[in-house]
Amino acid sequence: MSDANPSRLSRLLAMVPYFLARPGIKVSTAADDLGVSEHQLQTDLEQLYVCGLPGYGPEHLIDIQFWDGYVSVVFTAGMDRPLRLTGPEANVLLMALNMLSETRGAVDADAVRSAIAKIEEAMGTTRRAVSADLPAAPAPPVDGVIRQALEDGQSLRITYYTASRDEVTERTVDPIRIRAVDGNSYLEAWCRSSEGVRLFRFDRIESAHGTGEVSQPPVEALHRTDPTDLGALTGELPTAHIEIDPEAVWLLEYFAAEPDDELSEEPTEPITATIRYGSPQWLARFVLGFGGRVRVRSDVDGVTSLIASTAKAARSRYGS
Known part of the structure; x- marks a missing residue:
């Protein structure tokens, strides 16, 4: 008996050729082979009664008979062997697998490479996928720790760099799932x-x-259906009002900043804008990085004094 636990769809697709190759098999034996209970197997067989060819009349539907604990196939509706991928379907699947293999941590890389090799072998291709030929690069240790924690249902203590705040924090988290987004x-x-x-x-x-x-995220977190906001991974970001000299207006295209007034042409005078920031430290470094061409108009989170103290500390390093 296999330890695999296939989905019901894959089990139903394989069930007709399975019983066709084993006429008169015992229900109990088939249930063991397919890794399901006898009750589930009977439910699956009843589902197959309403599957078949277009037209869906009695003469078009799959006919499987089971009585006294034995099963036989009368009409297969063309499902005489397990379904196989067509050439185009296999190529699309290979492309998807190769993309997955390049996405760190999303899947088990060894399993993906093995699947690629098996599909290409089944297709009878003369080439081998580059990713299947080259030795796999070792995954970073944290990847394995995260995946193992998910499998074991264990919480994690992580050290995480938050780009929007430009800071590193220690967090205890209860893993829910791994998601692949934009590579x-x-x-x-x-x-x-x-x-x-x-x-x-x-x-x-x-x-x-x-x-x-034990990882114990709240029930509502496990069953949430709304997509997580990738633009604010650590919560809603605060805003600050800044003044920008004309030669630095280009920053509006690269940072989360919006001009207070519509810009119809290249400005010749300083403009004002609203910018989102992750932490006062990040905002202070951002302003200082423009060498006086960007200024904070209102003191939020004490950033004005922070800018002054940071600049003073920097100057002191160059003192005699």
């Missing part, structure tokens, strides 16, 4: 310090280790 892998988890669902990008998790505690 990046994210751990979706309940963050205990933020008390909410957050996404943690794999390549920004500097370290991770299991806590030994």
Whole structure:
């Protein structure tokens, strides 16, 4: 008996050729082979009664008879052997698998490479996928720790770099699932310090280790249907009003900043804008990086004094 637990759809697709090759097989034996209970097998067989060819009259439907604990196939409706991929279907699947293999942490890389090799062998191709030929690069240690924590249902203690705040924090999280978005892998988890669902990008998790505690995210977090906002992974960001000299207006295209007034042409005078920032430290470094061409118009989170103290500390390093 196999330890695999196929989905009901894949089981139904394979069931007709399975019984066709084993006429008069016992229900109990078939249930063991297919890894289901006898009750589930009977439910599956009853489902097959209403499957068949277009037209869906009695003469078009799959006919499987089972009585006194035995099963036989009378009419297969063309499902005489397990379904096989067509050439175009296999090529599309190979493209998807190769993309997955390049997405860190989203899947088991060894399993993907094995699937690629098996599909190409089944297709009888003369070439081999580059990713299947080259030795696999070792995955970063945190990837395995995260995947193992998900499998074991264990909470994690992670060290995480938040780009929007330009800071590194320690967090205890309850893993929910791994998501692949725009070529990046994210751990979706309940963050205990933020008390909410957050996404943690794999390549920004500097370290991770299991806590030994059972992962227990709230029920509503496990069954949420709304997509997690990738634009605010750690909550809504505050805003600040800044003044920008004409030669630095280009920053509006690269940072989360919006001009207070519509710009009809290249400005010749300083303009004002609203910018989102992750932390006062990040905002201070941002302003200082423009060498006086960007200024904070209102003191938020004490950033004005922070800018002054940071600049003073920087100048002192160059003192005699």
